[in-house]
Amino acid sequence: xxxxxxxxxxxxxxxxxxxxxxxxxxxxxxxxxxxxxxxxxxxxxxxxxxxxxxxxxxxxxxxxxxxxxxxxxxxxxxxxxxxxxxxxxxxxxxxxxxxxxxxxxxxxxxxxxxxxxxxxxxxxxxxxxxxxxxxxxxxxxxxxxxxxxxxxxxxxxxxxxxxxxxxxxxxxxxxxxxxxxxxxxxxxxxxxxxxxxxxxxxxxxxxxxxxxxxxxxxxxxxxxxxxxxxxxxxxxxxxxxxxxxxxxxxxxxxxxxxxxxxxxxxxxxxxxxxxxxxxxxxxxxxxxxxxxxxxxxxxxxxxxxxxxxxx
Amino acid sequence: xxxxxxxxxxxxxxxxxxxxxxxxxxxxxxxxxxxxxxxxxxxxxxxxxxxxxxxxxxxxxxxxxxxxxxxxxxxxxxxxxxxxxxxxxxxxxxxxxxxxxxxxxxxxxxxxxxxxxxxxxxxxxxxxxxxxxxxxxxxxxxxxxxxxxxxxxxxxxxxxxxxxxxxxxxxxxxxxxxxxxxxxxxxxxxxxxxxxxxxxxxxxxxxxxxxxxxxxxxxxxxxxxxxxxxxxxxxxxxxxxxxxxxxxxxxxxxxxxxxxxxxxxxxxxxxxxxxxxxxxxxxxxxxxxxxx
Numbered sequence: 001x002x003x004x005x006x007x008x009x010x011x012x013x014x015x016x017x018x019x020x021x022x023x024x025x026x027x028x029x030x031x032x033x034x035x036x037x038x039x040x041x042x043x044x045x046x047x048x049x050x051x052x053x054x055x056x057x058x059x060x061x062x063x064x065x066x067x068x069x070x071x072x073x074x075x076x077x078x079x080x081x082x083x084x085x086x087x088x089x090x091x092x093x094x095x096x097x098x099x100x101x102x103x104x105x106x107x108x109x110x111x112x113x114x115x116x117x118x119x120x121x122x123x124x125x126x127x128x129x130x131x132x133x134x135x136x137x138x139x140x141x142x143x144x145x146x147x148x149x150x151x152x153x154x155x156x157x158x159x160x161x162x163x164x165x166x167x168x169x170x171x172x173x174x175x176x177x178x179x180x181x182x183x184x185x186x187x188x189x190x191x192x193x194x195x196x197x198x199x200x201x202x203x204x205x206x207x208x209x210x211x212x213x214x215x216x217x218x219x220x221x222x223x224x225x226x227x228x229x230x231x232x233x234x235x236x237x238x239x240x241x242x243x244x245x246x247x248x249x250x251x252x253x254x255x256x257x258x259x260x261x262x263x264x265x266x267x268x269x270x271x272x273x274x275x276x277x278x279x280x281x282x283x284x285x286x287x288x289x290x291x292x293x294x295x296x297x298x299x300x301x302x303x304x305x306x307x308x309x310x311x
Numbered sequence: 312x313x314x315x316x317x318x319x320x321x322x323x324x325x326x327x328x329x330x331x332x333x334x335x336x337x338x339x340x341x342x343x344x345x346x347x348x349x350x351x352x353x354x355x356x357x358x359x360x361x362x363x364x365x366x367x368x369x370x371x372x373x374x375x376x377x378x379x380x381x382x383x384x385x386x387x388x389x390x391x392x393x394x395x396x397x398x399x400x401x402x403x404x405x406x407x408x409x410x411x412x413x414x415x416x417x418x419x420x421x422x423x424x425x426x427x428x429x430x431x432x433x434x435x436x437x438x439x440x441x442x443x444x445x446x447x448x449x450x451x452x453x454x455x456x457x458x459x460x461x462x463x464x465x466x467x468x469x470x471x472x473x474x475x476x477x478x479x480x481x482x483x484x485x486x487x488x489x490x491x492x493x494x495x496x497x498x499x500x501x502x503x504x505x506x507x508x509x510x511x512x513x514x515x516x517x518x519x520x521x522x523x524x525x526x527x528x529x530x531x532x533x534x535x536x537x538x539x540x541x542x543x544x545x546x547x548x549x550x551x552x553x554x555x556x557x558x559x560x561x562x563x564x565x566x567x568x569x570x571x572x573x574x575x576x577x578x579x580x581x582x583x584x585x586x587x588x589x590x591x592x593x594x595x596x597x598x599x600x601x602x603x
Contacts, residue, residue, distance in 0.1 A: 027569075033318075034566035034589065037325040038419070050569070059584055061602075065562045065570035067402075070370040072562060076569050079584060222370045250370070273563035274365055274374045276419060277327050 008290050009283070009298050011045070011265055013242035014190035016128050016165035018100055020045035021265035021298060022255070022282045025246055026104035026130065026169075027051060027076065028220075028269040031090040032097060038276035042098030043283045045265065049086075049094060051104045051132045054112050056082040061213035066202045071223030071248075072270050073200050075214035078106060078132075083116055087123065100127035102167065110144075114157045121162030129164050131155065134171030134196035145171040145196075148183030155187030167244065169193035172224075177231045178238040191242040193267065194235055195228050221270040222248040229261050236262020236303055250275065252285035262303040320424040320589040321566060322360075326351050329367075330392070332414040338396060338486035339479075342441065343408060346384065346394050347416055353383040353390035355421050357459045358448035359531075359556055359593050362393075362420025363564040364403070372403045375419065377561050377588075379445040379533070381487070383459065396444040396486060422564045423592045427554060429453035431468035432528030436475045437517050437542050439534025440484070443477050445556055447490050449531060450475065454495045472525055474499060478513025478538070482506035514541045521549050528552065531593075536601065543596040553596035559587040574600040 009020035023046035029035055031049050041047065059079025066073050080086070086103075094101045103126050105116045113131060120126050133145035133154055144150040151168060158166050168184035170177060172195035181192045197218025202211040210216070228247020236243055245263030249255055250271040258266050268279045290298055330349035338344050352362060363375030381394040399408050410416070426449055434453060436446040451457040453470050478501040479485055485507060491498050499516050500508025509516055513534075520527055526549075532542045533556040546553035559571040565588060572584035573591075576598045585591075 028567060030567040030569075034321065037323055037565070038327055059569065059572065062570070062572055062584075063560060064572065065560075065568060067372060067374050067562075070373055072373060074562075074568075074570065079569050079572070221373055270373075273568055275327075275417075276563070276565065276567075 008296065009045070009286060011299055013167075013244070013264055014165065016167070016190050018045040018265060020283050020286065021259070022279060022286060023048060023102070023244065023265060023267045024272060024279050025267035025269035026132065028272045032094055035272070035276060040280040043280035044099040045283070046102050046127065047094065047097065047099040048102045048104050048130055048267065049090065050080055051078050051106045052080055052083050052086045052116070053078055053106050054083050054116060056080065056085070063211060063213050066211045066217075068200070068202055068219065069223060071219050071221040072273070073202050073212065073217040073219050074197070075212045075217035077214060083119060087119070091123070091125075095125040101125070102128045102130050104130040104132050104169070106132035110154050110157045113154050114161045117158040117161035117164070120164060126164060128167060128190070129158060129162070130167040130169050130193060131158060132169050132196075134169055143171065145180060146174050148179045151180050151183035152187035155184050155189045159188040165190040167191045167193055169196055171196050172227065172231055173199050178235050181235045181239045181241060185239055185241045189241065191244055191264070192235065193244040193246055194232050194263075195224075195247055198224055198227060220248065222250055224248050225254060229257060232258055232263050233261040233305065250278065252282055252289065255282055255286060256289060256301070259298070259302050260305045262305070264299065264302050318566065318589040320422065320591055322421055322423070324355060325420055325422055325565065328352055328418045328420075330416045330418045332410045332412050332416060333392060334412055335410060340483040341400075342396060342398050342484065342486045344381065344394055344396050344487070345407065345410065346392060347418070348392040349418055350389070350391050352418060352420055353392050354461050356380050356383065356393065357421070357425045357464070358452050359425035359445050360421040360423045361564070361592065362418050362422055363561075364407075365417040366403060366406055367415050367417045372406070374562050375417070375564060376401070376403050377422070377564050379556070380421075380448055381444045382447050382451065382457075382490070396441055398441045419564065422588060424590075426531055426556070426593050428464070428466060429470045429473075430529055431471060433472040433474070433525050434470040434529050434531065435517065435520055435527035436473075437513060437530055437532040437534070438475065438477045439513055439538040440479060441486070442534030442556075442558070443475070443487060443491075445533050446475055446531070447487065450491070450493065450496050454493070456493070473497065474520060474527070476501065476513050476516035476520070478502070478516070478534070480504065512541070513538065514545060517542060517545055521545070521551065526551070530554070532556065532596075533558070540601040543599065543601070546596055554593050555596050555599060557587045557592045557594065557599075559592065561588055564588050574602060576600060
């Protein structure tokens with residue numbers, strides 16, 4: 001990969017420095033080991049392993065995924081072995097891959113988040129924390145990410161517990177995402193990730209049953225790209241906070257659409273499942289775009305969308 | 312959950328491959344065999360492993376689908392590609408029936424652990440429906456007719472007896488009988504409606520074999536879940552070593568998505584969800600728990 005200038009793709013999201021804006025989304029990349037055959041990890045701007053919870057979670061009953069038109073509906077249920085196992089069994093491997101590792105954490109309470117942030121603060125090597133406050137399975141009814149005040153509180157609690165850069169990953173399943181993003185900003189988030197999955201459902205009408213074992217799930221993939229772009233654009237217009245765009249990205253053109261709409265970086269999600277080598281390839285493609293667009297840093301293209309004005 | 316102690320089905324040398332359709336034939340009613348040119352995969356894949364297939368250039372269908380190796384084919388003495396069988400049952404498989412020679416196909420693999428060594432006793436393969444496809448390569452390897460993988464695993468011993476018990480609903484669904492007709496393989500057929508072979512379930516053929524003078528020492532099984540559950544019960548009761556190859560639906564095939572989980576018994580007696588793709592898809596029968 002000679003000829004790739006690191007500087008040109010380097011991005012700064014407040015305190016979080018990334019060598020390029022191509023990250024891989026939590027829950028779509030396992031613990032990276034699963035992707036070793038397909039991805040040149042050292043190319044990636046950031047790597048976000050599967051969500052970690054304070055204690056092990058067995059996850060939801062299968063079927064856990066079902067394909068819908070250009071999309072994937074999932075209800076995995078944060079199946080993971082818990083914080084201790086993550087630190088003992090996965091972290092060492094992850095930190096040796098040459099990519100910034102951002103730990104994605106989820107808890108039921110603000111204290112859960114605080115406790116996990118303290119643990120990561122005591123470990124060298126993690127580049128930042130992404131707070132999963134947008135998975136409806138974990139809070140037992142109250143989803144922190146649907147309330148600007150709770151979002152602010154959880155972000156602040158994490159900020160006070162560690163010096164790591166903090167990203168809040170937000171749900172699109174609210175009326176006004178900019179309000180939630182504003183809460184994250186008030187709490188001290190370095191960036192917001194937009195968006196987690198859209199709640200959805202698939203039905204087998206003959207059996208009178210939902211197809212997923214959990215009944216309801218979250219929709220991802222190319223089907224949600226226009227929905228995610230709209231939210232990225234709206235938040236970028238209304239809230240001054242760096243955005244990491246997520247939602248159905250499967251090509252370099254998709255990456256560029258999110259960047260010009262206002263995202264400073266992006267995460268590749270569902271595409272990792274059906275084009276596992278895509279993420280590292282996109283870094284190469286992005287370098288080419290920089291060349292074509294004659295920019296000295298990719299950030300020059302962020303938010304350059306010219307919205308039509310009414311005459 | 313996903314204790315990382317061992318992932319026997321994680322294949323570090325798996326690759327994303329652009330393959331090309333070479334030929335397609337109808338094997339039985341609604342059942343097809345596709346031949347693809349993909350030397351990278353053909354050189355590596357072993358019996359019981361699988362690969363993911365995707366229609367390129369479309370988001371619908373979006374994901375790949377897992378298929379088991381039927382066999383590899385050679386050209387000028389070198390592995391040139393793979394054959395696999397499928398039943399046209401879903402969105403992708405219906406599209407696949409229209410694939411013609413020259414069409415591009417996206418693949419990734421090889422994936423999964425594959426079957427253990429056949430051993431030197433009586434190996435009985437029990438197949439239901441399209442679950443027969445993994446057993447052609449198993450049989451050819453066990454009989455020393457072909458090697459798989461580079462380097463091929465050394466098989467110092469050969470089974471003293473090799474049987475394939477193959478059950479389908481009706482005669483018209485019997486697929487690959489021509490390929491399975493080979494010296495050294497005892498092919499036994501069962502049909503639910505009695506139109507060919509034994510009238511009844513394939514599990515009866517397993518029962519008969521267990522009561523015979525040369526009972527199976529090992530059973531490899533692949534097919535619909537109720538059949539595999541029945542085979543598991545028989546083998547556990549009769550104390551016959553048995554491995555089941557699961558056909559769990561998968562989104563990625565390589566362990567990233569955590570969709571293909573199955574309940575697996577742990578050493579301490581508890582159970583945990585394990586990813587069929589990277590911990591299997593071939594599991595010792597005694598470890599699997601079948602749910603409703």
